[in-house]
Amino acid sequence: xTFSNGGAVVVPDHAIVADGLTKRYGDELAVDDLSLSxxxxxxxxxxxxxxAGKTTTMRMLVTLTEPAAGSAAVAGVPITDRPQLxxxxxxxxxxxxxxxxxxxxxxxxxxxxxHGISDDVADERIEGLLDRFDLRADADRRIESYSTGMTKKVxxxxxxxxxxDVVFLDEPTSGLDPRAxxxxxxxxxxxxxxxxxxxxxxxILPIVDELADTVGVINDxxxxxxxxxxxxxxxxxxxxxxxxxxxxxxxxRDPSSTEQPKADGSNPTAxxxxxxx
Amino acid sequence: MPSRTRGRESADGxxxxxxxxSLRQTWELxxxxxxxGYRWVxxxxxxxxxxxxxxxxxxxxxxxxxxxAKTVGSTLATGAAPPAWLVMATSVLWVFLTVLLVGDxxxxxxxxDHDGHYLTIRPAADVVGxxxxxxxxxxSVYTIxxxxxxxxxxxxGTGSPLPVLGIAVAAAIIPATAAAVGxxxxxxxxxxxxxxxxxxxxxxxxxxGLGIAYVTLSVTGELLTVVDRLQPVLESAPLAWMGHLAVxxxxxxxxxxxxxxxxxxxxxxxxxxxxxxxVSAARYAWLAEGAPSTDSEEGPLPTAPESQLxxxxxxxxxxxxxxxxxxxxxxxxxxxxYQFVFVAPPxxxxxxxxxxxxxxxxxxxxxxxxxxxxxxxxxxxxxxxNPLGNQGAVLPTLLTSPARARHVVHGNVIAATIVGAPLxxxxxxxxxxxxxxxxxxxxxxxxxxxxxxxxxxxxxxxxGSVFPRFEAISFDGSRQxxxxxxxxxxxxxxxxxxxxxxxxxxxDETARAIGAIVxxxxxxxxxxxxxxxxxxxxxxxxxxxxxxxxxxxxxxxSRIDAYHVQ
Numbered sequence: 001x002t003f004s005n006g007g008a009v010v011v012p013d014h015a016i017v018a019d020g021l022t023k024r025y026g027d028e029l030a031v032d033d034l035s036l037s038x039x040x041x042x043x044x045x046x047x048x049x050x051x052a053g054k055t056t057t058m059r060m061l062v063t064l065t066e067p068a069a070g071s072a073a074v075a076g077v078p079i080t081d082r083p084q085l086x087x088x089x090x091x092x093x094x095x096x097x098x099x100x101x102x103x104x105x106x107x108x109x110x111x112x113x114x115h116g117i118s119d120d121v122a123d124e125r126i127e128g129l130l131d132r133f134d135l136r137a138d139a140d141r142r143i144e145s146y147s148t149g150m151t152k153k154v155x156x157x158x159x160x161x162x163x164x165d166v167v168f169l170d171e172p173t174s175g176l177d178p179r180a181x182x183x184x185x186x187x188x189x190x191x192x193x194x195x196x197x198x199x200x201x202x203x204i205l206p207i208v209d210e211l212a213d214t215v216g217v218i219n220d221x222x223x224x225x226x227x228x229x230x231x232x233x234x235x236x237x238x239x240x241x242x243x244x245x246x247x248x249x250x251x252x253r254d255p256s257s258t259e260q261p262k263a264d265g266s267n268p269t270a271x272x273x274x275x276x277x
Numbered sequence: 278m279p280s281r282t283r284g285r286e287s288a289d290g291x292x293x294x295x296x297x298x299s300l301r302q303t304w305e306l307x308x309x310x311x312x313x314g315y316r317w318v319x320x321x322x323x324x325x326x327x328x329x330x331x332x333x334x335x336x337x338x339x340x341x342x343x344x345x346a347k348t349v350g351s352t353l354a355t356g357a358a359p360p361a362w363l364v365m366a367t368s369v370l371w372v373f374l375t376v377l378l379v380g381d382x383x384x385x386x387x388x389x390d391h392d393g394h395y396l397t398i399r400p401a402a403d404v405v406g407x408x409x410x411x412x413x414x415x416x417s418v419y420t421i422x423x424x425x426x427x428x429x430x431x432x433x434g435t436g437s438p439l440p441v442l443g444i445a446v447a448a449a450i451i452p453a454t455a456a457a458v459g460x461x462x463x464x465x466x467x468x469x470x471x472x473x474x475x476x477x478x479x480x481x482x483x484x485x486g487l488g489i490a491y492v493t494l495s496v497t498g499e500l501l502t503v504v505d506r507l508q509p510v511l512e513s514a515p516l517a518w519m520g521h522l523a524v525x526x527x528x529x530x531x532x533x534x535x536x537x538x539x540x541x542x543x544x545x546x547x548x549x550x551x552x553x554x555x556v557s558a559a560r561y562a563w564l565a566e567g568a569p570s571t572d573s574e575e576g577p578l579p580t581a582p583e584s585q586l587x588x589x590x591x592x593x594x595x596x597x598x599x600x601x602x603x604x605x606x607x608x609x610x611x612x613x614x615y616q617f618v619f620v621a622p623p624x625x626x627x628x629x630x631x632x633x634x635x636x637x638x639x640x641x642x643x644x645x646x647x648x649x650x651x652x653x654x655x656x657x658x659x660x661x662x663n664p665l666g667n668q669g670a671v672l673p674t675l676l677t678s679p680a681r682a683r684h685v686v687h688g689n690v691i692a693a694t695i696v697g698a699p700l701x702x703x704x705x706x707x708x709x710x711x712x713x714x715x716x717x718x719x720x721x722x723x724x725x726x727x728x729x730x731x732x733x734x735x736x737x738x739x740x741g742s743v744f745p746r747f748e749a750i751s752f753d754g755s756r757q758x759x760x761x762x763x764x765x766x767x768x769x770x771x772x773x774x775x776x777x778x779x780x781x782x783x784x785d786e787t788a789r790a791i792g793a794i795v796x797x798x799x800x801x802x803x804x805x806x807x808x809x810x811x812x813x814x815x816x817x818x819x820x821x822x823x824x825x826x827x828x829x830x831x832x833x834x835s836r837i838d839a840y841h842v843q
Contacts, residue, residue: 064842097674101612113601114678123581140579
């Protein structure tokens with residue numbers, strides 16, 4: 001993974017670096033002083049309860065939303081530089097971003113054009129990915145007639161086919177049948193072998209357990225744990241699995257729980273301070 | 278054998294329950310349907326504004342109804358028979374409502390599984406009952422409005438409150454029987470269409486054909502001829518009984534009460550019979566839903582699509598991103614044309630012009646300029662006026678792609694002008710020919726059309742990017758469209774009107790002269806304005822507009838490039 005900066009080719013140490021990212025919606029703090037770093041060619045599993053700030057974090061990292069404070073860089077490009085950054089990333093929101101009125105092929109060709117890819121090159125890549133995701137036979141049907149899973153597949157293909165350096169996937173397997181979910185898992189695993197970095201947000205913990213090199217857990221806007229899956233599982237009290245670990249970590253930070261964390265993070269247990277993985 | 282008896286009763290009850298709606302459940306489903314409809318309209322600003330506008334327009338119609346009813350009341354008080362036009366108007370109202378209800382039953386409102394969960398809780402008969410009663414209640418807005426105005430007029434004409442009774446009963450019976458007749462026809466038609474692949478393919482063509490036929494009949498005045506042809510039916514039993522019922526309790530009205538009594542007996546039979554028929558017809562339509570077509574599995578695998586639209590944009594757009602935005606924008610507009618509803622209102626005036634052109638063979642001098650204004654306004658308002666909102670769920674993809682704002686602006690402007698400019702120019706020049714415009718004016722119309730459409734699209738992207746709107750408006754079930762924001766819509770309409778008027782004043786001597794006269798009449802303190810002064814002012818407006826175009830372009834670029842999702 002490389003990028004050009006003033007003519008010199010630079011290889012960034014980290015594919016994603018965030019430092020003190022903060023986002024407010026009115027008085028509500030959606031993301032609070034979030035810092036993380038993701039090495040290139042790895043999968044970062046991003047977990048958290050509903051409304052914890054996962055999507056807002058991803059939106060800030062892909063320049064869709066401006067942080068109130070803090071900074072970040074993706075593929076070595078600051079998130080304030082959208083024109084440069086968009087050449088390096090792919091983003092799949094939780095709701096597949098597709099035009100229902102178009103056929104899958106038309107939609108993918110549209111996205112290819114947005115990336116400046118010529119139709120000939122795009123069609124070749126689209127054909128291969130449609131085959132891979134078992135969508136080729138339906139590629140000339142309008143997306144409005146597709147099932148949820150088929151629509152999701154179109155969104156995934158549109159996110160990946162321009163070969164970005166870093167991809168942000170928000171719930172990529174929700175709504176997919178087991179076979180399609182397996183295709184997505186295999187695809188993510190293959191992406192990493194091609195030195196692509198994957199920032200993966202999902203509620204399906206076995207996928208994170210299987211694929212992630214590092215797992216970050218966000219709760220109530222704060223990153224409450226960050227470790228390899230094995231180290232995170234070791235923190236679980238009941239049984240050494242990711243679900244128990246997730247419940248334990250997020251429960252520690254639950255504002256309604258009896259043990260309130262200290263704002264300065266001086267109590268490692270209560271704040272779930274990071275375990276370097 | 279008590280258990281066997283109970284079993285048979287239960288089976289009989291089940292059979293009856295499958296065919297006849299339960300009154301209690303029908304009422305509950307209707308109540309919820311009306312409540313949902315009320316809340317839906319309240320949240321949809323477009324439909325709320327439309328409802329208010331229709332309400333204001335109907336005030337004039339209702340005042341006319343009141344005045345006519347007052348005269349009729351005075352006449353009936355002398356013992357005269359109800360006038361033939363009154364009876365016919367009531368019959369026309371019934372036929373009108375029945376046709377609308379056939380369409381309603383045919384549409385998604387008439388789908389039994391439209392609210393799918395009901396069918397898992399209650400028998401289909403109850404769902405049908407709820408749909409029929411809700412439809413009758415919704416469409417009774419026509420009979421209630423007209424009924425109140427007519428009753429007030431009759432009371433004023435006769436000096437007695439008794440007319441209210443006949444009007445109220447008629448106002449209830451007309452929509453109830455119209456629903457009981459219209460809905461089963463709509464359901465049955467839907468069943469036929471769903472079972473026939475040929476009819477399914479022809480549905481759009483038939484719909485467009487019916488629409489064109491209706492507009493043609495309207496603008497040529499032949500709709501009244503059709504009504505005249507139907508007069509014998511409309512003035513005869515049983516339709517005429519509706520009119521007799523409406524004035525049955527008006528003092529002095531010479532109405533055959535036998536007709537009224539027969540209608541009062543017949544109406545419940547029609548309602549019950551129509552409801553039972555509706556249950557069978559609705560099931561017939563519902564069960565016609567087949568498995569999705571498997572054509573794609575049988576044929577060869579699809580290859581990269583080729584279209585003439587892409588071929589055109591290959592020539593006109595250099596950047597792939599511009600080509601992508603332009604072709605996708607146009608393709609979506611054609612496949613989901615609900616966006617065009619937002620630019621339809623001025624066409625009402627267009628119908629008047631077309632009617633005049635058909636009947637007299639000529640059009641007033643200002644009509645070609647109206648065409649230029651409308652073409653430019655519609656081309657700008659239908660697509661470029663909401664460049665961000667039109668992206669819908671795909672906005673994140675656009676913003677996180679290397680495509681820049683200039684590609685979005687160029688794509689929108691090209692999509693609007695490639696269709697809007699030639700269409701506007703052709704219609705404007707044609708109208709200019711009918712208006713006996715001079716050759717220079719006709720040439721001016723052609724040039725002005727192309728320039729106006731292009732300029733309006735650029736101005737629209739500027740205003741639309743400052744005031745984006747993302748909330749969609751529902752038309753029917755899942756059919757939605759995102760209109761421009763109210764601020765963008767108003768500002769754009771005002772700006773474009775000023776510019777087109779300024780062009781007309783500068784180019785057309787007649788427009789200049791008439792404009793000066795009209796303005797002199799409107800201006801306060803006796804200020805008068807000469808045609809030369811008006812021409813100079815128009816030139817200044819045009820100059821301002823000319824300067825504003827690049828500003829609008831720059832604004833659009835900077836707004837879209839810097840746009841962040843909240």
